[in-house]
Amino acid sequence: MSDGPLSLPARLYLLAWDTGRPRLTGTAHLHHLVRAGALTELAQRGLLVDDDGITTPVDLDARTGDPVLDGLLELVRESRPRRWRAWVTLRARYTLVAVREQLAAEGYLRAEKRRVLGIFPSVEYALDRVAVVDALNREARGVLEGDRPPAEVSERDAAVVALAAAAELRTLGSGRDRRRHRRRIDELTERSGSAAPALRRVVREVRTAVVVATTAASATAGG
Numbered sequence: 367m368s369d370g371p372l373s374l375p376a377r378l379y380l381l382a383w384d385t386g387r388p389r390l391t392g393t394a395h396l397h398h399l400v401r402a403g404a405l406t407e408l409a410q411r412g413l414l415v416d417d418d419g420i421t422t423p424v425d426l427d428a429r430t431g432d433p434v435l436d437g438l439l440e441l442v443r444e445s446r447p448r449r450w451r452a453w454v455t456l457r458a459r460y461t462l463v464a465v466r467e468q469l470a471a472e473g474y475l476r477a478e479k480r481r482v483l484g485i486f487p488s489v490e491y492a493l494d495r496v497a498v499v500d501a502l503n504r505e506a507r508g509v510l511e512g513d514r515p516p517a518e519v520s521e522r523d524a525a526v527v528a529l530a531a532a533a534e535l536r537t538l539g540s541g542r543d544r545r546r547h548r549r550r551i552d553e554l555t556e557r558s559g560s561a562a563p564a565l566r567r568v569v570r571e572v573r574t575a576v577v578v579a580t581t582a583a584s585a586t587a588g589g
Contacts, residue, residue, distance in 0.1 A: 378529060381537055383537065391535065422447070
């Protein structure tokens with residue numbers, strides 16, 4: 367996909383922007399999606415592995431150079447052992463805030479200072495690089511709807527689409543679209559962890575956790 371240096375959680379955050387309005391969508395569960403992207407990338411890089419269902423750092427001194435990913439690595443190292451599904455939700459907003467600040471620093475977002483009720487300072491974010499997000503969306507849709515064999519899709523691109531679909535991102539397609547491409551989404555989920563059987567299990571578990579968190583958030587919003 368375009369803008370290769372972007373991490374998986376950063377891509378997922380940007381894909382949640384509806385550039386036609388423009389506004390951020392899926393905010394009720396976006397933090398879960400972004401955290402799932404960070405977990406998946408760290409697993410794909412081999413920095414987090416599965417130890418009988420427990421999310422486990424491989425090297426206590428390893429770094430990626432990406433502040434968002436390194437922040438999550440540090441959090442996992444300093445916390446008691448937990449399963450992958452727990453990490454999708456635990457303190458997930460910390461990862462969301464870190465991604466947002468990173469994208470603002472790199473010029474993808476613009477921070478706008480406001481005052482709530484004319485008194486309390488607040489910061490809102492606007493999308494600056496609309497063309498980049500449009501390109502990411504076109505390419506993600508191409509992965510989802512195209513006829514390219516999953517084996518020819520990169521693990522990262524497959525993970526972007528599989529996780530975005532799990533979080534029901536409307537910018538990627540409607541519920542009908544997701545149902546129509548259900549088999550393709552399952553194949554892309556498998557492709558996301560194709561490097562090893564253990565990695566496939568991790569990606570499936572993380573994706574399932576996103577589905578559960580998204581459903582819960584939607585039910586709460588509906589109630």
